[in-house]
Amino acid sequence: MAEHTIDINLDKCRRHEEVVSQLSPLFSVLAGDSVKIKLTVTKFTYPDFLVLVTAALRKLDEINVTPDGEIEIDDKTSGYISRMNFFQNLNVKFEEQFQRQDNNGxxxxxxxxxxxxxxxxxxxxxxxxxxxxxxxxxxxxxxxxxxxxxxxxxxxxxxxxxxxxxxxxxxxxxxxxxxxxxxxxxxxxxxxxxxxxxxxxxxxxxxxxxxxxxxxxxxxxxxxxxxxxxxxxxxxxxxxxxxxxxxxxxxxxxxxxxxxxxxxxxxxxxxxxxxxxxxxxxxxxxxxxxxxxxxxxxxxxxxxxxx
Missing domain, CATH: 3.30.565.10 (Histidine kinase-like ATPase, C-terminal domain)
Known part of the structure; x- marks a missing residue:
């Protein structure tokens, strides 16, 4: 069994290729390995970056690996990220401090x-x-x-x-x-x-x-x-x-x-x-x-x- 510590800092990403470079180690995880994630999103990030993070992390479901770790966010980004159902899709508990509205097109x-x-x-x-x-x-x-x-x-x-x-x-x-x-x-x-x-x-x-x-x-x-x-x-x-x-x-x-x-x-x-x-x-x-x-x-x- 191997231990993986993976830093995903979307604040540093401007292109999809840069997001992939940070997510790529997830694809070498094997069944029985442990994974610790540090995710940083303190600035605006595109939802198309967030969906890549979601898909890569959820692939671990296939080998029954549940990652552990921490998420560094701030008040300005957390509401937006949550509204895009990022936390929900990762089964991360997050208490929203706003009333959800329709996406309104x-x-x-x-x-x-x-x-x-x-x-x-x-x-x-x-x-x-x-x-x-x-x-x-x-x-x-x-x-x-x-x-x-x-x-x-x-x-x-x-x-x-x-x-x-x-x-x-x-x-x-x-x-x-x-x-x-x-x-x-x-x-x-x-x-x-x-x-x-x-x-x-x-x-x-x-x-x-x-x-x-x-x-x-x-x-x-x-x-x-x-x-x-x-x-x-x-x-x-x-x-x-x-x-x-x-x-x-x-x-x-x-x-x-x-x-x-x-x-x-x-x-x-x-x-x-x-x-x-x-x-x-x-x-x-x-x-x-x-x-x-x-x-x-x-x-x-x-x-x-x-x-």
Whole structure:
């Protein structure tokens, strides 16, 4: 049995890769080991950083390891972190000193989902954004389509015992939404290697190729990440896919794959400008049936009539 002391200081993190570097030691913990955590969050931190911490710590459930430790926070950050359901998802007792209000179209709390609730996560994001008339309609269509593809990937490809995790926040002042969908499953490389066409690819090659059209392990069309990368590029946003020891960044400046610390599984970060219009047919190579599906589900007579 080994003892692990792990310092997670989100105050020092400005990028997702920096968060992974602090969480990576958690993925080497074995059954029977002991884990002591010191978590520091005394400054504002993005919820997409918090969801990565949550997913990495909850992966320890699979080997029946319960971490011990301490959390250093202050009054300014503790309420926000708690409202995002961070403590709740980690089974940490925290007495909230405020009355909970509706998220009011601003955010989606850190949420664990499975194959039966995956598309409900898309519904939550769409319904959050529909409160804002300023959001470009093409962006709404494409977020719904691309996010549906990303959450679906977890159950087609990830082999994740803990399902998936999601959080999203809309920053109205900046016309921007940040979304993270993550899992602690097998990762992109392992998944694609089950297709003999890609068995010889390295992990970096698998990550670089996974956003190309028709690249799949055979359980899907290989279209979702391709369309999502197109969307981020044309929207002047950003797509980040981190899996294993490699990270892919795709934006209007190009595509870059770099090596880093280990993330067990895959997480997808999507940053979209909600005021920049994108022609859907340019994202999806002419396929636009999803627009009619969106209208049926979310506009008059659809799911919104239930709320």
């Amino acid at each position: 601003r955010f989606i709390e850190i949420t664990n989902f499975d194959g039966e609730s995956d598309y409900l996560m898309v519904d939550k994001v769409v319904q959050m954004l529909q409160r804002y008339t300023s959001i470009d309609q093409s962006v709404m269509y494409l977020i719904s389509f691309c996010l549906g593809e990303v959450v679906g990937n977890i159950f087609f490809h990830a082999e994740s015992k803990n399902g998936g995790w999601i959080t999203a926040q809309y920053y109205a002042k900046h016309n921007k939404i940040r979304i993270v969908v993550c899992d602690t499953g097998c990762g992109v490389h392992h998944s694609l290697k089950t297709n003999q066409k890609y068995a010889a690819w390295t992990e970096a090659e698998a990550l670089e190729k996974c956003i190309e059209n028709k690249v799949t392990n055979g359980k899907g069309m290989g279209f979702g990440l391709y369309a999502t990368a197109n969307f981020a590029k044309l929207n002047k946003g950003e797509l980040l896919i981190y899996s294993g020891d490699n990270c892919l960044t795709s934006n209007r400046h190009g595509i870059k794959v770099s090596s880093g610390n280990k993330w067990q599984g895959t997480f997808v970060y999507l940053e979209i400008n909600t005021d920049i219009s994108v022609q859907p047919e340019l994202v999806t190579d002419g396929y636009t049936d999803f627009i009619d599906s969106f209208k049926e589900r979310y506009e008059e007579g659809g799911i919104n009539g239930l709320w």
